[in-house]
Amino acid sequence: MATTASAPAPMDVVVTEADQKQADKLKDEGNAAFKDGKWQLAIEKYSAAIDLNPTLAPYFANRAFANIKAENYGYAIADATKAIALDSQFVKAYYRRATANMALGRFKDSLKDLQAVVKVAPNDKDAQTKMRECEKIVKRIAFEKAIAADDKKPCIDMAEVNDLSIDNSYDGPHLPEQITSEFVLAMIERFKQEKRLDRKYAYKILLLVKDYLMKVPSLVECELSKTTQKFTICGDVHGQFYDLMNIFEKNGLPSEDNPYLFNGDFVDRGSFSLEVILTLFAFKLLYPNHFFLNRGNHETDNMNKVYGFDGEVKAKYSDRMVTLFHEVFLWLPLAHVVAEKVLVVHGGLFSDDNVTLADIKATERNREPPDSGIMCEILWSDPQPQLGRGVSKRGVGVHFGPDVTRNFLERNNLSYIVRSHEVKDLGYEVAHNGKCITVFSAPNYCDQMGNKGAFITLGPSLEPNFTTFDAVPHPNVKPMAYASGGMGMF
Incomplete structure (x- = not known):
């Protein structure tokens, strides 16, 4: 069963009412597994839901979150990117990708996504706070690198x-x-x-x-x-x-x-x-x-x-x-x-x-x-x-x-x-x-x-x-x- 972002869904994909009902059931089961800390089971449930309906951004964003918890950060980035492609206004997907990039130490990429969240939701105070914190990290790292470049001596002898x-x-x-x-x-x-x-x-x-x-x-x-x-x-x-x-x-x-x-x-x-x-x-x-x-x-x-x-x-x-x-x-x-x-x-x-x-x-x-x-x-x-x-x-x-x-x-x-x-x-x-x-x-x-x-x-x-x-x-x-x-x- 797939655990990474699926190929782009065709524009004419047809999802039957029965398929959608089953997909929602699987999504709910995935949410329950996630709540219990069963990350891999949650991933499997979300993947099954995606197989039935690959057009819904929340399914991919949910799987991205489970992949973050399982430390599958590459898969999480792929899932969040797919969710954004399906719905460019879906704030949670930007959050998920920002989190995964942060986990990999890719602070600049994380900052870009947090800036995107603030652009989509300018009144979101939590997003503004996170963006400012990420900006501080990026600036601090740049400052530390500049100091390191100027001083190659050990910090203490x-x-x-x-x-x-x-x-x-x-x-x-x-x-x-x-x-x-x-x-x-x-x-x-x-x-x-x-x-x-x-x-x-x-x-x-x-x-x-x-x-x-x-x-x-x-x-x-x-x-x-x-x-x-x-x-x-x-x-x-x-x-x-x-x-x-x-x-x-x-x-x-x-x-x-x-x-x-x-x-x-x-x-x-x-x-x-x-x-x-x-x-x-x-x-x-x-x-x-x-x-x-x-x-x-x-x-x-x-x-x-x-x-x-x-x-x-x-x-x-x-x-x-x-x-x-x-x-x-x-x-x-x-x-x-x-x-x-x-x-x-x-x-x-x-x-x-x-x-x-x-x-x-x-x-x-x-x-x-x-x-x-x-x-x-x-x-x-x-x-x-x-x-x-x-x-x-x-x-x-x-x-x-x-x-x-x-x-x-x-x-x-x-x-x-x-x-x-x-x-x-x-x-x-x-x-x-x-x-x-x-x-x-x-x-x-x-x-x-x-x-x-x-x-x-x-x-x-x-x-x-x-x-x-x-x-x-x-x-x-x-x-x-x-x-x-x-x-x-x-």
């Missing part, structure tokens, strides 16, 4: 940090010259109590991690533990600190005998992203050869502006700390190969059949992701069941089929790929004849999806073993609590 004083009221752990497990565990306990690390120590962790990451390639090779022959791969955590602690409770803390790889999207959405990322960075410093981090599409400037991480860091520390986080994120590796046979990337594979591991390793990553090419597709692509490639539901990256996966693995002498990037009901999914595995480690994503989380453990045979888990309680702070502007406008 270790000498400056060493000169910082410790706050007199600080009663937490103190970071020694060499990070220790005692410090990391004390820091974690402090985070559990909803207390902060002193800014001096947060800065030092970031600078030390940045210094380390700058020395590693874009593709990192790693091995199982020599003694336990174990390796754990986790997917998206998305600021769900207490669920991260639950992973360590179930699977053991990171160590030389218990290596981990976290596969991107450490931050955003969840409102404990700062605690998550400082914990992960601290373990990276403690066990640099046994704790690994891949970059995700949310370790990027545009996503952090929209989904709460920037706002959280500003609220808990400062604007300057935000800038330093962005500098560190630029140096996160794009891929890891485990035991020479398992490729781990956040998103997926490529639009080009000829990409090799050597190409990934040679990719310049010290930048924000471009709109196409290896880096973009590693961070954004998704698998599809059909052969070949398809247009991305997200509006960036590609969909790749089982033949694409098979050809890539054969070309690069690999056994299978592990990727994340998508919510799965069980926390994982095995696709492409076992050659493409998705793992997602944020249970009850955004406190509303009801999904389990999962992690993968590998042994000497490299056969993936899955552990699933439910969400655990967390303090009463809602997801996206720090998202001021951006998606918080809608």
Whole structure:
């Protein structure tokens, strides 16, 4: 059943009374599914209604909204565009497209649609407010880019940090010259109590991690533990600190005998992203050869502006700390190969059949992701069941089929790929004849999806073993609590 905007309806399309009655029934069922948070079911119901009557803008606008909730932003833009083509005065369609573009960090495109809303409905005060907020974002980004172009120096260096004083009221752990497990565990306990690390120590962790990451390639090779022959791969955590602690409770803390790889999207959405990322960075410093981090599409400037991480860091520390986080994120590796046979990337594979591991390793990553090419597709692509490639539901990256996966693995002498990037009901999914595995480690994503989380453990045979888990309680702070502007406008 179609889930994207259908082809333009012919001018002489005939919709019978029976078809219209059934279409309205399906639309109402879609609305009920949407209300229950069942986004995919809502999409299917709206699609069935569209199949019966492809001439009504509200059907496409409703499906666009469901696709936004399912994070299918490319499909949402297509649906909203179709709704506008059917009814150029349909305000909700412009809102939907503005929201989807905002979600992709396309702030100028979002602003154009909000300006269109104000033009169609000049007395809509809410639309005027949203338009002004979006204008502020566009102007701020332009200003930040102008500053960045004028000043290429790091926002802060270790000498400056060493000169910082410790706050007199600080009663937490103190970071020694060499990070220790005692410090990391004390820091974690402090985070559990909803207390902060002193800014001096947060800065030092970031600078030390940045210094380390700058020395590693874009593709990192790693091995199982020599003694336990174990390796754990986790997917998206998305600021769900207490669920991260639950992973360590179930699977053991990171160590030389218990290596981990976290596969991107450490931050955003969840409102404990700062605690998550400082914990992960601290373990990276403690066990640099046994704790690994891949970059995700949310370790990027545009996503952090929209989904709460920037706002959280500003609220808990400062604007300057935000800038330093962005500098560190630029140096996160794009891929890891485990035991020479398992490729781990956040998103997926490529639009080009000829990409090799050597190409990934040679990719310049010290930048924000471009709109196409290896880096973009590693961070954004998704698998599809059909052969070949398809247009991305997200509006960036590609969909790749089982033949694409098979050809890539054969070309690069690999056994299978592990990727994340998508919510799965069980926390994982095995696709492409076992050659493409998705793992997602944020249970009850955004406190509303009801999904389990999962992690993968590998042994000497490299056969993936899955552990699933439910969400655990967390303090009463809602997801996206720090998202001021951006998606918080809608």
